[in-house]
Amino acid sequence: xxxxxxxxxxxxxxxxxxxxxxxxxxxxxxxxxxxxxxxxxxxxxxxxxxxxxxxxxxxxxxxxxxxxxxxxxxxxxxxxxxxxxxxxxxxxxxxxxxxxxxxxxxxxxxxxxxxxxxxxxxxxxxxxxxxxxxxxxxxxxxxxxxxxxxxxxxxxxxxxxxxxxxxxxxxxxxxxxxxxxxxxxxxxxxxxxxxxxxxxxxxxxxxxxxxxxxxxxxxxxxxxx
Amino acid sequence: xxxxxxxxxxxxxxxxxxxxxxxxxxxxxxxxxxxxxxxxxxxxxxxxxxxxxxxxxxxxxxxxxxxxxxxxxxxxxxxxxxxxxxxxxxxxxxxxxxxxxxxxxxxxxxxxxxxxxxxxxxxxxxxxxxxxxxxxxxxxxxxxxxxxxxxxxxxxxxxxxxxxxxxxxxxxxxxxxxxxxxxxxxxxxxxxxxxxxxxxxxxxxxxxxxxxxxxxxxxxxxxxx
DNA sequence: TCCACCCGATGCGGGTTCTGGTAGTGGAAG
DNA sequence: CTTCCACTACCAGAACCCGCATCGGGTGGA
Numbered sequence: 336x337x338x339x340x341x342x343x344x345x346x347x348x349x350x351x352x353x354x355x356x357x358x359x360x361x362x363x364x365x366x367x368x369x370x371x372x373x374x375x376x377x378x379x380x381x382x383x384x385x386x387x388x389x390x391x392x393x394x395x396x397x398x399x400x401x402x403x404x405x406x407x408x409x410x411x412x413x414x415x416x417x418x419x420x421x422x423x424x425x426x427x428x429x430x431x432x433x434x435x436x437x438x439x440x441x442x443x444x445x446x447x448x449x450x451x452x453x454x455x456x457x458x459x460x461x462x463x464x465x466x467x468x469x470x471x472x473x474x475x476x477x478x479x480x481x482x483x484x485x486x487x488x489x490x491x492x493x494x495x496x497x498x499x500x501x502x503x504x505x506x507x508x509x510x511x512x513x514x515x516x517x518x519x520x521x522x523x524x525x526x527x528x529x530x531x532x533x534x535x536x537x538x539x540x541x542x543x544x545x546x547x548x549x550x551x552x553x554x555x556x557x558x559x560x
Numbered sequence: 561x562x563x564x565x566x567x568x569x570x571x572x573x574x575x576x577x578x579x580x581x582x583x584x585x586x587x588x589x590x591x592x593x594x595x596x597x598x599x600x601x602x603x604x605x606x607x608x609x610x611x612x613x614x615x616x617x618x619x620x621x622x623x624x625x626x627x628x629x630x631x632x633x634x635x636x637x638x639x640x641x642x643x644x645x646x647x648x649x650x651x652x653x654x655x656x657x658x659x660x661x662x663x664x665x666x667x668x669x670x671x672x673x674x675x676x677x678x679x680x681x682x683x684x685x686x687x688x689x690x691x692x693x694x695x696x697x698x699x700x701x702x703x704x705x706x707x708x709x710x711x712x713x714x715x716x717x718x719x720x721x722x723x724x725x726x727x728x729x730x731x732x733x734x735x736x737x738x739x740x741x742x743x744x745x746x747x748x749x750x751x752x753x754x755x756x757x758x759x760x761x762x763x764x765x766x767x768x769x770x771x772x773x774x775x776x777x778x779x780x781x782x783x784x785x
Numbered sequence: 786t787c788c789a790c791c792c793g794a795t796g797c798g799g800g801t802t803c804t805g806g807t808a809g810t811g812g813a814a815g
Numbered sequence: 816c817t818t819c820c821a822c823t824a825c826c827a828g829a830a831c832c833c834g835c836a837t838c839g840g841g842t843g844g845a
Contacts, residue, residue: 525803
């Protein structure tokens with residue numbers, strides 16, 4: 336999953352970013368002010384935006400307003416200082432999805448981030464199921480009929496992303512965009528390679544063809560529901 | 561978060577209160593004696609109580625006793641002078657959760673306060689058990705099947721922290737955050753080193769692999785319950 | 786002073802990810 | 816139906832990163 340952190344205080348921004356990378360394994364970009372944030376959002380499709388209210392150039396509130404005006408539905412988690420809580424209601428009405436007051440517990444931020452991403456994709460439970468396949472987003476594990484399947488972190492992320500929209504074709508490009516951040520420069524067959532490995536493991540565990548290739552279009556999960 | 565500081569020495573009380581307000585941003589009330597403290601506690605639901613032992617009207621020990629008798633599970637952090645340490649053990653067994661001897665470092669008090677709060681409203685049992693492993697939070701000692709395991713202070717705190725949520729993956733970041741005070745600039749492998757030593761001691765004592773590493777995610781305690 | 790402990794650095798080992806190459810497959814055009 | 820081309824699968828080695836063990840120096844307490 337790809338997340339944008341909008342925060343001008345470098346230390347805090349890095350802190351949050353690292354937490355989101357290490358814990359749930361998100362790809363994270365950092366924007367330092369409101370205009371920056373909008374640029375990033377037009378350049379990439381994020382699964383979540385973590386937005387500080389007090390940022391230079393454009394206020395957090397304004398950022399949300401412009402995003403929503405542009406029909407961007409990405410979930411927004413707002414960070415406010417205690418003194419700003421008065422505006423909060425206002426902000427939620429303007430299109431934010433959740434808020435936390437600083438200082439906050441990083442663990443809780445991660446928990447809410449996960450929940451928001453799920454909700455943004457129309458899923459309410461932390462357990463993704465498709466056929467006999469189960470993905471536990473909390474502990475980042477996968478099982479098939481109760482038996483655990485061992486995946487590398489990247490393989491897990493790919494599968495998780497697909498599991499949010501089973502049966503739907505997902506392009507390689509989309510996978511790249513959502514699994515890596517902007518610091519990524521490589522253009523090779525990374526995705527193909529990992530999908531290949533993932534497919535092999537899934538085939539071994541399920542004894543069926545679950546991960547289908549649609550030539551020139553992408554991949555999708557198939558199978559009887 | 562709401563914290564009650566029980567301390568009759570005004571200067572010290574204000575000092576602690578300010579530290580808790582500025583650092584982690586807690587809301588802090590101050591009670592000047594034991595009865596005061598109990599009144600405050602019946603009027604509000606605190607997340608933590610910082611309690612001096614030597615206070616007028618009702619001793620700290622008595623305060624804890626009455627609180628627990630009234631089914632109040634708020635974590636209690638006790639402050640003692642060195643000469644009183646003899647009573648401390650009793651106090652911890654009576655339901656206090658942690659203690660520090662005066663004079664103490666304000667940063668460390670904050671760190672411990674946060675740790676206590678995050679451990680939440682779980683029962684303040686002085687004994688943590690997981691499998692054959694027992695952690696006596698009172699005397700800060702560890703034993704395995706009745707045989708004591710000698711740990712250094714830091715090793716103990718790491719183990720204790722893990723024992724509060726056995727089987728759950730705890731990241732290095734979280735350990736750092738909870739065991740050291742918040743301003744931690746340099747990143748090194750302190751945690752890895754201590755975990756390494758701790759694991760060695762645990763392995764020697766239990767003759768089993770208790771402390772598991774999840775690469776890139778963290779550590780967790782495993783084993784049959 | 787001595788001792789236990791903690792910190793920070795370093796090299797090693799193992800696992801994960803990336804890359805390049807090759808074989809294979811499907812679609813389109815002839 | 817055949818041929819050709821672009822795209823994909825899979826493999827194997829390389830590069831990289833993370834965590835482990837260990838050690839010397841520093842520090843604070845007895």
